[in-house]
Amino acid sequence: MFRRWWYRRLRKALLFPYWDGHRLRKEDGERLWRRLRTNKTLTDPVIEAGVQKDDPDAVESYLEATAELFKVERYNAETGIGLTxxxxxxxxVRFLNWVSQKKTKPNP
Structure with missing residues (x-):
């Protein structure tokens, strides 16, 4: 009984919950992390520097890659659906904070 409770709790702890514009979604945090680390746009230092300098092209490509990472739609003014x-x-940012929290070990 304890084992089943523990695995269920562990499974929930590794799921990242987020709103996709339609409903609350939960995804495997490890899979999201791997997709983030292998995404060329989100890990490119040139694009990151462009985002820091508020370059419109860099920001647009960065946000598009973020939408692809989480498999969400970007906001469409005609339909009113999607994330701004x-x-x-x-x-x-919430995902990166979630990953950081999972990596740090609590103090005994």
Missing amino acids: DAELADLL
Whole structure:
């Protein structure tokens, strides 16, 4: 009984919950992390520097890659569906904070 409870709790701990514009979604955090690390746009230092300098092309490609990473739609004004640029940026920051929290070990 304890084993089943422990595995269920562990499985929940490794799922990253987020709003995709339609519904609350949960995805495997490890898989998202691997996709993030292998994404050329999100890990390119030139694009990251362009985002820091607020270069419109760099920001646009960075946000597009973020939407692809989480498999969400970007906001469409005609339909009113999708995540805005601010929501996409927040989603990526929340995921990185979630990963950081999972990596740090609690003090005994």
